[in-house]
Amino acid sequence: LSLSLSLHMDMRAEMRGSPPISLPTPALFNTPQGSFSGALKGCLGSLDGACTEKLLLHCASALESNDVTFAQQVMWVLNNVAASTGDPNQRLTSWLLRALVSRASRAYPHATAFHGAASPGAGRPMSVTELAAFVDLLPWHRFGFSAANGAICRAVRGRKRVHILDFSITHCMQWPTLIDELAKRAEGAPSVRITVPDGRPPVPPLLNVSIEEVGFRLAKFAHSREVPFEFHVMKTTTTPARHGDGAPSDTSQLPYPWFSSCHLDPSLLDLREDEALVVNCQNWLRYLPGEGGRGTRTTSDLTSKDGFIEMIRGLNPRIVTVVDEDADLDSPSLSSRITACFNYLWIPFDVLETFLPKDSSLRDEQEAGVGQKIENVVGLDGPQRVERAEPGERVARRMKRAGFCGVPFGEETQEEVKQLLDEHAGGWGMKREDEHRHLVLTWKGHHVVFASAWVPR
Incomplete structure (x- = not known):
C-alpha cells in the first residue's frame, strides 16, 4: 500500500488542526484508474461543495467495491480539501473524512494507512x-x-x-x-x-x-x-x-x-x-x-x-x-448516507460559524457531537449504526x-x-x-x- 506512512502522518496532522498538507508529485496518481484520477486532480485544492461531495462519493464507492488503493488516494486528496479549523464546508468534510478513515480501518485492519484517524470522542458527561x-x-x-x-x-x-x-x-x-x-x-x-x-x-x-x-x-x-x-x-x-x-x-x-x-x-x-x-x-x-x-x-x-x-x-x-x-440518514447505501450527511449536517457547522469564534471550546464540543453522528452514519453498519x-x-x-x-x-x-x-x-x-x-x-x-x-x- 503505497500511501501507508504518508496518509497516516497527514491525517494525524490534520486532526491536530494543522493546515492541509502540500501536494506531492502527481505521479502518485499513475494507476489503472488514470482517467478517473485525472478528473480528481481537477478538484485538488478546490473548496467547491459539489467537487467535495464528488470526492466523498468516489471514496465511498471505492470502499464498497474493495478498491483499497484508490480509496486511499481519494482520502489523500480529501485531506487537502478538508480542514478541521477551516470554513463550515471544510470542517464538515474533515469529519466525513475521519468517518471514512475509521470505516476503512475496520474493514481493512492490515492497511496501516487507515490507522490512527478515529474521531475524537464527544461523550463527556455534562453537569x-x-x-x-x-x-x-x-x-x-x-x-x-x-x-x-x-x-x-x-x-x-x-x-x-x-x-x-x-x-x-x-x-x-x-x-x-x-x-x-x-x-x-x-x-x-x-x-x-x-x-x-x-x-x-x-x-x-x-x-x-x-x-x-x-x-x-x-x-x-x-x-x-x-x-x-x-x-x-x-x-x-x-x-x-x-x-x-x-x-x-x-x-x-x-x-x-x-x-x-x-x-x-x-x-x-x-x-x-x-x-x-x-x-x-x-x-x-x-x-x-x-x-x-x-x-x-x-x-x-x-x-x-x-x-x-x-x-x-x-x-x-x-x-x-x-x-x-x-433528514434521511437511514439508507442502506453508504453513498446515499454520505450525500444526506453532506446536504443536511452542513447546517450546524454553518450556524456555529455565525456566532462562535473558531477557537471556542463550546463550538468544539458542539461540533464534536455532530462529528459523532457522522461517524455513526458513515463509519458503521448493522446494529452499531443507531443514527437512522x-x-x-x-x-x-x-x-x-x-x-x-x-x-x-x-x-x-x-x-x-x-x-x-x-x-x-x-x-x-x-x-x-x-x-x-x-x-x-x-x-x-x-x-x-x-x-x-x-x-x-
Missing part, C-alpha cells in the same frame, strides 16, 4: 448546568420543546391528572417549562406524573447525574410551583447505556441493546383511568430502525419504528408528540398507518415558537407543512427539525 447551556445554545432542541409543550397544554386543558410517558435524549430538560405553564392554569394545576425508561441511546448529550437525581430535581421544582408531581423510572432488562453513564458497554452484537428488551404494557406503566396519557417522543424515533433489530417485526418489538408506534397506539393516549431531525433519521413526511406515513391522525398546532403555540426563534440568529425560521400539520424549524430556508402532534383515530 446539569452545562446541559442547560448546551440545549439553550441553538433552537435545535428548544424548538421541539416549545411546540410539543404547547400541544400538550392544549390537549390536557381541563384535565386534573396528567401522565407523561417521555421518550427523549435530553434528560427531561423539556419539563420545567411545561410544569411552570401548567402551574398558571386558571382552574388550578393538575397533578403531573412523568415516566421515563432507564435505557437511552448511547448518544450525546450525556449527563453526569443519574436519571433518578433528575427526577428528584424535577420534583423539587414542581413543589416550588405547587404542582403535585410524581416521577417514575421504568426499568428495562437490557440497559448498557443509561442516563448519567459515560461510554456504553460493549454490546455490539446485540440489536439496539439500549432498549431491546423493554416491552411496554399497562402493568409496567401503572396506567390510571382518571389520567390523560401523553406520549412524548423527542429525537427518539431516529434511533430505531425501519425494521426490527432482529430482522422481523411484531407490534411489541420496540426495536423497530413501526412496532414502537403501534405499541404507543395500543395505549390509547390523549396525544402523542413526535419531534425529530428532518427519517424525513417528517415518512414518519407521518408511519403514524397514519398505525391509526393516528395529525392535529394542527394552535396559533398561540406558533407565536411562542416564533418568539423563541427571535432570540437566536437571524437565519432561523419556522414554516407550516399543512399536509401533515407539522411545524418545521428551518435554517436559511432549509429544513432542520419537524414537530408534530397526533391523536388516535
Whole structure:
C-alpha cells in the first residue's frame, strides 16, 4: 500500500488542526484508474461543495467495491480539501473524512494507512448546568420543546391528572417549562406524573447525574410551583447505556441493546383511568430502525419504528408528540448516507460559524457531537449504526398507518415558537407543512427539525 506512512502522518496532522498538507508529485496518481484520477486532480485544492461531495462519493464507492488503493488516494486528496479549523464546508468534510478513515480501518485492519484517524470522542458527561447551556445554545432542541409543550397544554386543558410517558435524549430538560405553564392554569394545576425508561441511546448529550437525581430535581421544582408531581423510572432488562453513564458497554452484537428488551404494557406503566396519557417522543424515533433489530417485526418489538408506534397506539393516549431531525440518514447505501450527511449536517457547522469564534471550546464540543453522528452514519453498519433519521413526511406515513391522525398546532403555540426563534440568529425560521400539520424549524430556508402532534383515530 503505497500511501501507508504518508496518509497516516497527514491525517494525524490534520486532526491536530494543522493546515492541509502540500501536494506531492502527481505521479502518485499513475494507476489503472488514470482517467478517473485525472478528473480528481481537477478538484485538488478546490473548496467547491459539489467537487467535495464528488470526492466523498468516489471514496465511498471505492470502499464498497474493495478498491483499497484508490480509496486511499481519494482520502489523500480529501485531506487537502478538508480542514478541521477551516470554513463550515471544510470542517464538515474533515469529519466525513475521519468517518471514512475509521470505516476503512475496520474493514481493512492490515492497511496501516487507515490507522490512527478515529474521531475524537464527544461523550463527556455534562453537569446539569452545562446541559442547560448546551440545549439553550441553538433552537435545535428548544424548538421541539416549545411546540410539543404547547400541544400538550392544549390537549390536557381541563384535565386534573396528567401522565407523561417521555421518550427523549435530553434528560427531561423539556419539563420545567411545561410544569411552570401548567402551574398558571386558571382552574388550578393538575397533578403531573412523568415516566421515563432507564435505557437511552448511547448518544450525546450525556449527563453526569443519574436519571433518578433528575427526577428528584424535577420534583423539587414542581413543589416550588405547587404542582403535585410524581416521577417514575421504568426499568428495562437490557440497559448498557443509561442516563448519567459515560461510554456504553460493549454490546455490539446485540440489536439496539439500549432498549431491546423493554416491552411496554399497562402493568409496567401503572396506567390510571382518571389520567390523560401523553406520549412524548423527542429525537427518539431516529434511533430505531425501519425494521426490527432482529430482522422481523411484531407490534411489541420496540426495536423497530413501526412496532414502537403501534405499541404507543395500543395505549390509547390523549396525544402523542413526535419531534425529530428532518433528514434521511437511514439508507442502506453508504453513498446515499454520505450525500444526506453532506446536504443536511452542513447546517450546524454553518450556524456555529455565525456566532462562535473558531477557537471556542463550546463550538468544539458542539461540533464534536455532530462529528459523532457522522461517524455513526458513515463509519458503521448493522446494529452499531443507531443514527437512522427519517424525513417528517415518512414518519407521518408511519403514524397514519398505525391509526393516528395529525392535529394542527394552535396559533398561540406558533407565536411562542416564533418568539423563541427571535432570540437566536437571524437565519432561523419556522414554516407550516399543512399536509401533515407539522411545524418545521428551518435554517436559511432549509429544513432542520419537524414537530408534530397526533391523536388516535
